[in-house]
Amino acid sequence: MPSTHIAKAPAYWSKAAIVPGIIAIGPMLPGTLAFGMAFGALCAQKNFSLAEVIVMMGTVYGGLSQFVAVQSWPSVLTPGTIATLALLTLTVNVRFMLMSATLRPWFGTLPSWQAYPSMLLVTDGGWLAAMRYRDHGGADAWFYVGGGIVLYLVWLVAAIPGFVLAEQLTDPKKYGVDLVMPAFYAAMLVPAWKGPRRAIPWVVSGIVALVVHWLAAGWWFIIAGALSGAISAGLMDEPEPRHPVGAAA
Known part of the structure; x- marks a missing residue:
């Protein structure tokens, strides 16, 4: 029986895919903003400084793992509590390793200095949009990277208003913020079915x-x-x- 598999084109860079990539992740931006604000409010309640929050948002970029780590943040850091935080973070973030692996057939055709930094932008929503694009024959790396950069910037700044307005967000249920995380992950299951x-x-x-x-x-x-x-x-x-x-x- 002849194969119906269609070989996909190797990755390349073209600015023409930047705007479509941003449009594809557009529906995820409101949820990302609300998610980030809720995280900023949580950090304020845990007595983090605004500078510490910004540094974490800029360098960790873990989403749910940041919530888990901060919510379970101990009053005193010891080797044991640090190991526990590391284990929790690894468990929550291990999915990014699998997502990155699925992107290898696409981004693996690029030079290493271009492919590996791109994997730092892997997120749940960005990965889904990129895989849909790839399944339809897309190969332009800017589709994924352009949308990923926008998601990163929104996440980076979203915690600031949440931190500043922490007193108003002490009760997440009042504004429905507590529903953002479960609703987002439930929506992710639909295209993954x-x-x-x-x-x-x-x-x-x-x-x-x-x-x-x-x-x-x-x-x-x-x-x-x-x-x-x-x-x-x-x-x-x-x-x-x-x-x-x-x-x-």
Whole structure:
């Protein structure tokens, strides 16, 4: 049976893709802004300085992992508490390693000094937009990088008004800010849907996380959910491809 696989073009740089890339991530900007403001307010409540918040936003760029780290920030830093924060951050951010790996067939055709710095811009929303673009045959690296830079800049400045208005944001439920994170990740599942079978690890991860959250205090439910989902996905066999009746073997 002849293959229907279409080879994708290697990556290249053209300014023509910058605006389409920004338009593609446009719907994510309001959520990113609200997410960043909520993080700035959280930092103010944890007695961080504005300078510390800006440095973290500019250098860490971890989104959810920053929330987890700051929410569990201890009153006194010890080797043990630092190791715990590092483990939590690694667990939450390990998905970026997998996302970067899926971009290698595209960006791997570029020189290393161009490809690897581009991976610093990997985010959940930016990755989804880039993969959709790539699946439709796109190859211009500026589509991904241009949108990623805009997301980064919005995230960088979003914490400032949140920090300044922390007193007004002490109750996130009042403005619906507490819904931003779950709504964003729930929306991400829609384009990632590949059928009921591929959703089994999602279900396993969610159930394990809920059970651990009920049984144990702290952030262990994140680690347990991530590990159980990854293990269940790894144990699943890929279904055999179906061939049309009468097709040559």
